[in-house]
Amino acid sequence: MRDVVERNVxxxxxxxxxxxxxxxxxxxxxxxxxxxxxxxxVRSLIKNGVDKIFGYPGGAVLHIYDELWRFREQxxxxxxxxxxxxxxxxxxxxxxxxxxxxxxxxxxxGATNAVTGIATAYMDSIPLVVITGQVPSTVIGTDAFQEVDxxxxxxxxxxxxxxxxxxxxxEAIIDEAFQIAQSGKPGPVVxxxxxxVTAHLAEFSGEKTxxxxxxxxxxxxxxxxDAAIQKLLAAKKPVLYVGGGVVTAxxxxxxxxxxxxxxxxxxxxxxxxxxxxxxxxxxxxxxxNARDLYIEYGGFRKRSPxxxxxxx
Amino acid sequence: xxxxxxxxxxAVGVRFDDRVTGKLATFAPHAEVIHIDISPSNIGKIxxxxxxxxxxAKTALKAIADKLKxxxxxxxxxxxxxxxxxxxxxxxxxxSVPMVCENSETEIKPQQVIxxxxxxxxxxxxxxxxxxxxxxxxxxxxxxxxxxxxxxSGGLGTMGFGLPAALGAQLALPNTQVVAVVGDGGxxxxxxxxxxxxxxxxxxxxxxMNNGYLGMVRQWQEMFYQRAYSEVDLSVSPDFVKLAExxxxxxxxxxxxxxxxxVLEKGLSYQGATIMDIVxxxxxxxxxxxxxxxxxxxxxxx
Amino acid sequence: xxxxxxxxxxxTDHQPLTTEMRHxxxxxxxxxxxxxxxxxxxxxxxxxxxxxxxxxxxxxxxWSRCTIVTNGDELTIEQIIKQCSRLIRVREVxxxxxxxxxxxxxxxxxxxxxAGPERQEVMSLVEIFRAKVVDISHDKMVLEESGASxxxxxxxxxxxxLGISNVTRSGCVAIIxxxxxxxxxxxx
Numbered sequence: 001m002r003d004v005v006e007r008n009v010x011x012x013x014x015x016x017x018x019x020x021x022x023x024x025x026x027x028x029x030x031x032x033x034x035x036x037x038x039x040x041x042v043r044s045l046i047k048n049g050v051d052k053i054f055g056y057p058g059g060a061v062l063h064i065y066d067e068l069w070r071f072r073e074q075x076x077x078x079x080x081x082x083x084x085x086x087x088x089x090x091x092x093x094x095x096x097x098x099x100x101x102x103x104x105x106x107x108x109x110g111a112t113n114a115v116t117g118i119a120t121a122y123m124d125s126i127p128l129v130v131i132t133g134q135v136p137s138t139v140i141g142t143d144a145f146q147e148v149d150x151x152x153x154x155x156x157x158x159x160x161x162x163x164x165x166x167x168x169x170x171e172a173i174i175d176e177a178f179q180i181a182q183s184g185k186p187g188p189v190v191x192x193x194x195x196x197v198t199a200h201l202a203e204f205s206g207e208k209t210x211x212x213x214x215x216x217x218x219x220x221x222x223x224x225x226d227a228a229i230q231k232l233l234a235a236k237k238p239v240l241y242v243g244g245g246v247v248t249a250x251x252x253x254x255x256x257x258x259x260x261x262x263x264x265x266x267x268x269x270x271x272x273x274x275x276x277x278x279x280x281x282x283x284x285x286x287x288x289n290a291r292d293l294y295i296e297y298g299g300f301r302k303r304s305p306x307x308x309x310x311x312x
Numbered sequence: 313x314x315x316x317x318x319x320x321x322x323a324v325g326v327r328f329d330d331r332v333t334g335k336l337a338t339f340a341p342h343a344e345v346i347h348i349d350i351s352p353s354n355i356g357k358i359x360x361x362x363x364x365x366x367x368x369a370k371t372a373l374k375a376i377a378d379k380l381k382x383x384x385x386x387x388x389x390x391x392x393x394x395x396x397x398x399x400x401x402x403x404x405x406x407x408s409v410p411m412v413c414e415n416s417e418t419e420i421k422p423q424q425v426i427x428x429x430x431x432x433x434x435x436x437x438x439x440x441x442x443x444x445x446x447x448x449x450x451x452x453x454x455x456x457x458x459x460x461x462x463x464x465s466g467g468l469g470t471m472g473f474g475l476p477a478a479l480g481a482q483l484a485l486p487n488t489q490v491v492a493v494v495g496d497g498g499x500x501x502x503x504x505x506x507x508x509x510x511x512x513x514x515x516x517x518x519x520x521m522n523n524g525y526l527g528m529v530r531q532w533q534e535m536f537y538q539r540a541y542s543e544v545d546l547s548v549s550p551d552f553v554k555l556a557e558x559x560x561x562x563x564x565x566x567x568x569x570x571x572x573x574x575v576l577e578k579g580l581s582y583q584g585a586t587i588m589d590i591v592x593x594x595x596x597x598x599x600x601x602x603x604x605x606x607x608x609x610x611x612x613x614x
Numbered sequence: 615x616x617x618x619x620x621x622x623x624x625x626t627d628h629q630p631l632t633t634e635m636r637h638x639x640x641x642x643x644x645x646x647x648x649x650x651x652x653x654x655x656x657x658x659x660x661x662x663x664x665x666x667x668x669x670x671x672x673x674x675x676x677w678s679r680c681t682i683v684t685n686g687d688e689l690t691i692e693q694i695i696k697q698c699s700r701l702i703r704v705r706e707v708x709x710x711x712x713x714x715x716x717x718x719x720x721x722x723x724x725x726x727x728x729a730g731p732e733r734q735e736v737m738s739l740v741e742i743f744r745a746k747v748v749d750i751s752h753d754k755m756v757l758e759e760s761g762a763s764x765x766x767x768x769x770x771x772x773x774x775x776l777g778i779s780n781v782t783r784s785g786c787v788a789i790i791x792x793x794x795x796x797x798x799x800x801x802x
Binding site for chain 2: 082086228
């Protein structure tokens with residue numbers, strides 16, 4: 001591990017240099033300032049609105065943790081006791097706020113311990129960005145210490161993933177990762193970063209590159225909408241079957257409106273149900289009976305749905 | 313039941329999870345389907361849609377609500393009137409399902425724990441669960457008021473999810489009560505994160521529904537494997553109160569219904585991390601339940 | 615986006631299609647490391663054997679086109695197509711099996727061809743099938759043949775009695791036929 005950074009070296013302070021460059025009387029065109037990959041990562045996280053991250057340090061992510069120490073006023077790191085805990089905590093965070101949960105773990109066993117949490121987020125469409133350290137790019141594939149093919153292992157359980165080989169692309173990758181995690185049907189994104197890449201230097205632009213629009217994407221065909229409404233009006237035994245998509249879109253109010261206008265009972269599937277107001281106060285139909293709302297809940301491991309009190 | 317008898321399934325933001333649909337051919341067999349989803353791969357993946365709309369739920373539902381408001385009052389009332397017999401059927405089904413929790417004097421019923429929790433938190437808490445029977449009871453007996461009050465691993469069903477997820481949720485919502493309801497099995501998988509809560513002064517609240525079993529598996533073994541309880545006995549487990557205290561959290565235990573209310577109130581109002589070990593009936597079952605390969609009509613009610 | 619009518623469709627078809635069929639897909643995917651693994655993973659995780667797979671450049675340097683031939687039931691193939699088109703780095707997935715398209719494959723075949731009647735027999739087959747000789751030695755020849763998979767199958771079958779010592783086949787590439795005459799059936 002010869003790439004130990006000397007602590008008595010002063011890192012260039014980007015902000016100061018920018019101010020200096022702008023000073024009219026100097027009339028010097030500022031040299032583009034280059035910072036190391038680890039600093040780009042932390043600055044990009046802050047740029048994307050992150051103030052809390054959950055993680056556990058290790059050899060491959062030492063530079064990143066060094067930068068986290070420098071930026072500890074702006075971004076808080078929560079040290080867990082097991083990487084699985086980090087991923088679940090980030091999920092809990094994301095599930096209640098709708099924001100992206102951020103995880104930082106080291107290479108090898110750190111990444112494999114995070115796999116369960118990543119898969120959990122994938123199955124429930126929770127926005128996560130998981131940064132995993134990796135052995136230096138020069139030794140990838142040589143069965144190095146704490147090396148594992150994180151990219152390969154997580155392929156089927158991520159919305160998208162990256163193995164960053166070029167530090168100049170790092171900032172854009174992080175921006176894109178956040179957008180992918182949150183857009184459309186959300187999901188976890190894994191960014192695997194080799195240790196040497198976190199030491200290489202590159203410029204930091206500070207601007208957010210827009211790759212995807214987050215939020216409303218639709219191709220609502222007027223004709224189809226009319227056809228749908230015809231069917232809804234004509235149906236004698238309709239059921240509004242709703243799920244997680246309603247929660248992600250924050251569409252609880254619109255859902256109430258439609259079900260009330262048409263007096264259609266709402267049936268919610270396992271996960272979606274409880275994330276929107278279902279309580280006894282919500283009445284559908286003419287009935288004063290508060291249990292007009294149905295739930296069929298998917299069971300653990302095998303299908304063992306059950307019903308909420310009094311409702312079927 | 314309503315789904316199996318329906319003639320129109322208006323599906324919004326669902327992916328027709330196999331755990332909800334049961335045997336596909338018997339899920340809403342008579343119904344036409346209108347499917348709204350943001351992801352094109354979800355549409356028609358499990359169930360073909362007669363009409364499918366690619367959109368996020370909010371925009372689509374708003375568009376539909378707007379169009380409906382343009383319709384004449386008579387159109388809407390006529391449509392609503394036509395469904396009166398449907399509602400009658402539904403009410404009849406509701407009445408026929410007994411869904412009562414018979415409380416006991418001597419032992420705490422798991423359903424009772426959730427009901428008491430609801431009362432103590434006034435239905436305002438964010439409930440985070442682990443995976444298993446307690447997960448089902450929490451969903452059954454805690455009515456929610458707002459969006460994002462329920463956090464659970466619905467898709468993958470990961471045990472050990474509850475405690476750390478509650479940690480993250482409490483950090484995200486410092487002014488809201490977040491309560492983790494976990495089983496004794498799942499608790500033993502990730503309880504080391506209690507230390508994280510202590511380190512950052514997070515008021516983590518964990519209720520352990522302690523029945524000394526891997527409950528859901530035991531239930532299946534009881535109902536479908538002639539009670540051959542294979543590897544589900546968790547009676548050899550740490551003393552959870554001592555374990556909590558070893559981490560630096562408050563540890564409380566309730567063994568009888570009389571103790572339940574006090575333990576919950578004391579634990580939830582404590583200014584710090586609390587682990588509440590609630591000893592519940594050993595062999596309580598979740599109902600209704602649909603056996604593997606069955607459909608909603610095969611539901612076992614008690 | 616997926617071509618053919620997948621969403622916004624007014625079908626009333628409830629029955630899944632479970633008969634096994636040969637399917638050809640073309641996938642336009644970003645020319646980046648790992649993206650091919652992502653696509654292949656969708657097949658292997660379902661136990662779907664990829665019979666042939668080819669990938670090559672397109673007119674745009676950042677994009678490649680991958681052609682996959684697989685066997686399976688229609689319902690699962692549709693699932694795979696949808697999940698494939700959902701991948702971030704996949705631009706387009708075309709299920710060309712049902713569309714008018716052209717499919718070609720190439721084969722390099724090493725066959726016994728001693729001077730004399732044996733070589734003559736090989737050469738007459740080469741002429742019949744419009745193949746090419748790309749290598750020759752005293753007792754063997756390497757032939758290159760391209761065309762529809764069925765044509766290559768027959769060519770190899772005809773060469774078998776002479777003794778084939780090595781065969782490498784490329785796998786299929788496919789392209790949709792020219793638009794204006796797509797209503798007309800033809801075989802080239």
